[in-house]
Amino acid sequence: MKFWKHCYQGLLDLFLQSQCPLCQRPTSTDFCPYCQKQLQRCQIPQPEKFWGNDFPVFPWGTYSGSLKQALWTLKYEKQPKIAQPLGFWLGETWLKSRLKLGKKLIVVPIPLHPNKLRSRGFNQAELLATSFCQVTNLPLQKDGLERISETEALYSKSPIERKESLVGAFKIGKAFRQRHPKAEVLLLDDIYTTGATALTVVDTLNKYDIKVCGIVAIATSRNS
């Protein structure tokens, strides 16, 4: 009996295993133990130090190595399930942080242009925000913002070119048009680089008297 139980458990384990999205090794968890370790090495020890510079940012990790690969795989190899653990880790770190904001917050993911959303099939920031909000219990407003112009990839542009290409890129979303939020907005994006996107969004929301307290992101390429 024990033997059959053992066999059954072995088959069940095999059946439940899937491939690690980063290295394709079989795993029964989100990432295989090796990739999990590599990802954890990207975590920033004191994310609070980014809060309150030119713009308050709360990043989970450094945009390099395995974390860069994970975000690339999520978006360009269309592996939306990667968003769940990453959003979860960001949420856990947010809860453990020493930031005492003491105000009501509502989480708004940075939107994609509808054309990009159609071709990708999902907005990674929205999936990350969903997981982040499950952990933090903060309310999520998916339709707080709309992206109305398609911007080319920003990474190849200079800071001034980034700003210029983003002018008028966003407008207030239908949810906030219908009802002005009573809480301050906490933006959420996958990557924070120069902050050009965040500042454009802040301008857009401030025009409607909606305050933004900062942005949480999975990764940043900045050092401080």
Ligand SMILES: [Zn+2]
């Ligand atoms: Zn792996």
